[in-house]
Amino acid sequence: MMIFTSPVETIAFEGHSFYVKRDDLIHPDFSGNKARKFHYFLENDFPHITKVVSHGSAQSNAMYSLSVLAKMKGWEFEYYVEHIADYLLENPHGNYKSAIDNGMKIHVGRGGPTPTNQNILYIEEGGRQKEAEYGLKILAQEIMDWQKENNIAELNIFLPSGTGTTALFLQKSLNIEGVVGVQHPTVYTCPCVGDSEYLKKQFFELEEDANYHPIIISLEKKHHFAKLYKENYKIWLKLQQQTGVEFDLLYDPLGWRVLLAHPEVFSKPALYIHQGGVLGNESMLPRYERKYGR
Structure with a gap:
């Protein structure tokens, strides 16, 4: 623990x-405030959850922390962004690269996740919930x-x-x-x-x-x-x-x-x-x- x-x-x-x-x-x-915000999800069991989904920017601290949480819990992780800079795509680094390395699947474009599936944990941008x-x-x-x-x-x-x-x-x-x-x-x-x-x-x-x-x-x-x-x-x-x-x-x-x-x-x-x-x-x-x- x-x-x-x-x-x-x-x-x-x-x-x-x-x-x-x-x-x-x-x-x-x-670590940091994201560890505090996501502590609830780490400490409790969610036997029906198979995937965590969220949205925000392509270098978000929350994105990286959720990728770590998903890896710890054995969940898939999907993340929605409106845009990824060409430089970041060509030279992955920072939170983006680390989240990708942890298995994050990223979706680019307007719109975001629709919370309809009971097997999916939806997290608001920045862990605001x-x-x-x-x-x-x-x-x-x-x-x-x-x-x-x-x-x-x-x-x-x-x-x-x-x-x-x-x-x-x-x-x-x-x-x-x-x-x-x-x-x-x-x-x-x-x-x-x-x-x-x-x-x-x-x-x-x-x-x-x-x-x-x-x-x-x-x-x-x-x-x-x-x-x-x-x-x-x-x-x-x-x-x-x-x-x-x-x-x-x-x-x-x-x-x-x-x-x-x-x-x-x-x-x-x-x-x-x-x-x-x-x-x-x-x-x-x-x-x-x-x-x-x-």
Whole structure:
């Protein structure tokens, strides 16, 4: 059985001290927020399921994690994308190559899977569904146990969001799960796909009670998902130099930029959730190097 725990490390970055929850270290092939989101499907038996089907982008972290899950469970895996870049087809790498190596069958074109077959497990893009709450409850308990063991009376938590599923269910679980002598931490997040209104909509589709929603913070300047920004590349390089930790190049640079722009988050001890996804750097880093140099 896979052990779903991860260490908490202390890092110094840009003159501030942070705790980092290293969910990227859960397992070499099944880690980060996708391991938490898909924990329910890994831990439970689904004797009637023979195939898992999902959709999204051709370099999705969720796509790769689902390919690992399918391989572990002995399921087929089919994935739908609207487009695959010619360069990626000619030079398979990153999440795409690893998922193909795990047996993924990919379908290209508009439209996606139709959930009609009871032998097929359908997963929403990015793992955005109720079952994700199962693994996030475990993460919440880990955090509060660690908080108590280290006598941290108050704690702010930060993580960048795509669909917002991880941040939402983490805050909800922290509010519900209690540990004696520990104040419920506050979760802050920023939108990396779309804007704050988009993220709020995602929260409400999964949880109607706004008391369970994380606090959304952002930069004033609009950010386009997956676009190359010199500021993102620079802060990613700084993180490597100052902390020795490799972060994801798609979500984490914006996350750290937003975090540093909002000192209210680290007015209390601050815990950054490292959500993995570093395999995607195989595709993002060459793009940055081509544009901005090494």
